[in-house]
Amino acid sequence: MKRLIRLEWTKISSYGFFRVILILTLSLFLLVIFVFSRIDISIPGFTWRNLFRFPDVWSSFSWVASWFNLLLGILVITIAGNEFTGKTLRQQVMTGLSREEWLAGKGLLILGLALFGVLMVTLAGFTFGFIFTNDLNLGIIFEKMPILIVYLMQAIGYMMLGLLFISVLRSNALAIILYLLYFIMIEPIIRGLCPVEIRPWFPVKIISHLTPLPEFFKITSGEALDNNYLSFESIGLVPRQLEGSITIIMALVYISVFSLITYLVVKKRDL
């Protein structure tokens, strides 16, 4: 594994687009949360800054970070795509790297990028949480932190789907366009044409719902309305969602399916 990590790092560390996307992701994420943190609306029953306080800062920031998962997906498409189109994958296989090892390397790359996202959210979460939270205690700091694991899984899901697209299409431009269209248009249209009961089970729906839109009214209204808040779902702002645990299981199933198809495609096809 160490060998594969070193190999991947040798390949990507000097890649300009890799650095640009990481810096862009970090900058945009920090910009968004910084701008939002400047908003200070506090009226009875509505405190905007609760979104930046422990423990809700974890779900708020994971949700904001999830906006940039598509950028990480595009990065994976580009990195893997360069190896298909430039035939460097072919050269590596002829040098003694198995196709499985190449895929494992890409898996490690995806894990590394997802961990980068988690680190970004963690550092920002601690920073803003400590600044904005008044009554600090250990319990409140770590209470909702496990959502970071779910965010990790979501980022992996986005990138695995990107790897699948590029493995099948083998053209960076085509894969990026179809990847974005799939998220923005294709799946939403297909979902719209399907019966309501089936709609929540689509892959993008499942994976994007891993870090759902924070229960804005619940968080901003504070403890007083804790058991009687208006959820987005109840007022029809978002469609019906699956339960959290089912969403996580289904996301794992989809990630496994993406990985399996990618493996079969890379294994069977000429390089």
Place this chain on the structure above:
Amino acid sequence: MILETKQLSKKYGPIKAVDDLSLSVEKGTAFALLGPNGSGKTTTLGMVMSALKPDRGSFKWFGEEPHPETYKRIGSLIEIPNFFNYLSLKRNLEVIARIRGTEASDIQRVLDETGLLKRSSSRFDTLSLGMKQRLALAAALLGHPEVLVLDEPANGLDPEGIAEVRNLIIEQKNQGKTIIMASHILDEVEKVCNHVAILKKGRKLASGKVNELLVTDDIIVIDSNNNESLKKGLVEKGLVKSAELKDNTLEIIPASGVSSGHINSFANEKGIVINQLYIRKSTLEEQFLELVK
């Protein structure tokens, strides 16, 4: 046996790129796959290097079914040099070295051997085709592989570069390495290789030792007052293997045991006056073209 293929076949749509190809390459030989463009040389090498999946047939390296570790014993250059455009030469070789488990110090050696040491920090995409080809050779030589698989290794090189690369390959051959080389340049094959398989449209036409297969015949060049009649007579009498009119001369390859004296006597009998008659060796190119005709 270093490499053995059995009935290797590969199709691209309706086109048979490689058709039922069986080859054997023994240890220490310099083996050439010779054939015109589109004869299946690159596809064959792609299959034995596991980059392409054969439709049918099998192959063995070192007497075993191939596995990734096998390829760490083989240095290869197939088609065009494939490297990361944005990486320096040194970094690109580091990628190869990490896969092969080679010491980083070996990178300096191969850069030096291929004359690229001064350009080691340059990005791959800033190199000329010749330099890229040299880098591909450097990558193939990394880690002292037992076998070199080279597809048109002189591609894109200037005459000086061709000579250097040829010497480099001959040096590797002299060190006891097995060379498997695809080429359509006869001169290259003749100078480097001792065994050859001639391919056409994916099929093996012939194989054997270079000096036996591409043996040079004597060609008798005749200038007479009636070349056409002389040609006809020689063919009818069975005195020639082949006869061809070229400009104002008649070029013949005499049948076995037939000398220029016999031809002269035959012309005299027919009343044909020979103005000039000389013997030249047929070129390898002529032999090759005859085989793939």
